[in-house]
Amino acid sequence: MDLLDTLRGPVPPLAHDARAIAALAANPGCARRAVLDAAGVDKDLTARHLGFPAPFGQSRFAITRGNAFEDLVKDNGCAELLRLLRDLLGLPIPQVGYHDVAQVGAHLRHSHTRALIDRAARDSDDAGTFYDHPLLSLEIAGHVSYLEPDVVAFRLGGRFHIVEIKSFAMIDGQAEPAKVAAAARQAAVYVLALRRLLEDLGHDPGRVSHEVVLVCPENFANRPAAALVDVRRELAMLRRQLTRMTRVEEIVSGLPPGITFDLVRDDAGRPARPVAELTEAIGTVPARYAPECLSTCDLCLFCRDEARACGSTDQLGRQVRDQLGGVAGIAEALALAEGAGRPADGQEEIAGLLRLADRLRAECLTAEPLAGARLEALEGAR
């Protein structure tokens, strides 16, 4: 792990939150992101220093609304949540226990969560219990990341459910699919962390349900509504990605010696590393830019600029890339289309297709239009 520490420089590694871990699964092929995340590099600050600040801002209004909604759901020992769960699970839950893990000091929260979950798992008691502000952990490439879910683990009948509170609305039973998907990816991280914890304690990890409870405002009001979301697919994706992360060491050991992403912060914590030097260092780890990165990764604008500079077809999106059948460069693809370049082995088919496409475009855009199109246009005018 020394290598990763060298890469990061003399600062504590940045903790991953569930969102960051979930985002890892979004672009599993990106070595750059895998290395930077494994080393716990502050990508946001790095991007800023490189002159490509991430385009993510959060509006004050959204934050206020999100917090207010969460408070509403959790107030009075999660009274509102209990009402929802009664309806959702169709259970006559008479009463539930409530443990606020945040009541102990921050440094104790994780061990306290462990103890509470352990006790709950041993307990044969059937009564429901909420665990608010639990602190879970997940090992990412040898580093332990602590996850502070704004969620509650709910136990009933020996099974644990992750409850995820989100402030986007569920209107007439439907919410925006992209937002639900993001919430599911995030919740899957918590499910995995809780399962690992149970396993670690010698309990059956299957006692953490793969169905998470998603709590959202209903329609246009502030009133919460709940729905069960199956996160098995997200869990499988996440697991696969985390196993791949172990390969980070391979990538790192292949880097030129002495490489570091250290920002060389000054006394005030401001990065002082020459930008050109840092750009070069980051450039040694290949990225796999895709336009989807623009909504998930802090370094997206840096990588996009790089993809543009080297004329990569990645910048046009996966759909275009797929159509081009593995031709990676824009100039290369255009040369094939225009017959100026010789197709490499295995490129004959796509080259033929591109040449045909080029001929058809030229024919349709310059040559005489088909007689029919003219006729119909005339008729239309009449």
Added chain:
Amino acid sequence: MSVLAALARLRAVREGRAQPVATVRHCHVAERPLVFIPLTLAGEAAAPLAAMVGTDPDAPRLLVVPQPRDRDLRFAFAAELAEVLLPYVEGFGKATETVERRNAEPYERCSDAPQIMVPNAQAAAFTGLLGRSTRFRRAEGPHAVHPSVPFLGRWLTYFADRAKYPGSSLLLTATDALGLHWATGQSGLEDANLAALMGWIDPPPGLTGPRAAQEAEDPLIWPPAGPATDPGFDNEVLAPAIDAYTRGPSPRAVERIREALRGQLEPTWRLMWRAAELLRALPAGASVAQRWDADRGSFTDFLGRMAEETPPQPRRDGAVAAASRLARMERAHAAFDVQRAYDDPLVMAEYRLTGEAFAGRVAAADPGHAEGEGRSRKLRPLVTVETADPVRLAPGTVLGTPDRRGQEAEVVAAGDGSVTIKITKGMGRGRTPAPGAVPEVGERVCYSSLTGDFQAAAALPEPELTPWTHGGPPPEYVPRDEDASEEWS
């Protein structure tokens, strides 16, 4: 996305400018569209913050909710929007034409229909949400709203629903409409930014497409086209202005908010009109008028239902209504694909690329060729076309042609640079084909297996007969007080 469209994007990168992917226009652009640019408050489901709306590029109307969390102000906004939208929409009901039909009674159809233009898909979705949150309201009772509000809600719902039909132009989404005609040198994801898309298509003088698109990503130069506002603007400009209004709701405080929002909306307002202009400049495809006829018909129907004061659209479709809606959308989609290909050689080229169509010159023709003897003798003119296209059509495949619509042909043999077809329909009833019905030697023709086969409407039971497998007959919608007083916070 096809190789053809991918190639257009590659070219756009090299040329630094968007490239055409259509040679004619595939959507209707009204003479006087109503441009509607809504903004919402971040973090809320459907809290209107502002809108710029109007039919005159030089006279936009700015509507603002100075405290977006105030329910009464939201309804005041809705009433104000209704004041602009309803007269515009209902005005089209005044002039009608009589449409004659074969085997059916003639009916009246509005001579023209309204067209609402929004910047992007999110704005179209918000139009639906705003409709959903206002259509169940009532003008009397404990939570009375202005009488125009529920009507506005029904209309907005109608427009948002109609936008889901491929080929409909009643609610036109600018980014989608432009994307149908131009390919940029950026990804589809980035094309969702109207200013960036327009930067590629129509860069300001002195700027290249990519440069203009890059500027468009700076919210200080180009505020986002909404409905989400720029978080930086929210935090630094809007929040303090709203706080000031909350402390003292004076006209000055309102004016401060209005000016801030006007600055956010005006650049998009100009872009929208420019986008309409660019689209209008393209020659209309042959089927555009036909689809607009269908839009006008649909609009006329809905106008009639509004006059009869039928209840608002339900929250969710019943099983039969949902299935029939889906079937109609699928039919509209299939028809739209065929029509676009027939109207536009560049779209047809995508089918030629995959071997489902071919174009070339007629090498030989036997117009008098017939099959059968005596009474069963049928005229089947034979045509051989020389083509360089990679034809992948089996003998017997039914073909249509954009050159002679209504004509049908069949592949006889295909291979090695030439295709022989026989014409089976649409060449007249005589012993010899009607003049001009059979292409002559040397003529350029295009045939495709893509035919506008009319799909019969799905056979669905009446809603009252919904089988139990689909939940049984849906309960009839009865307006309830709860619907009218639904919270909107």
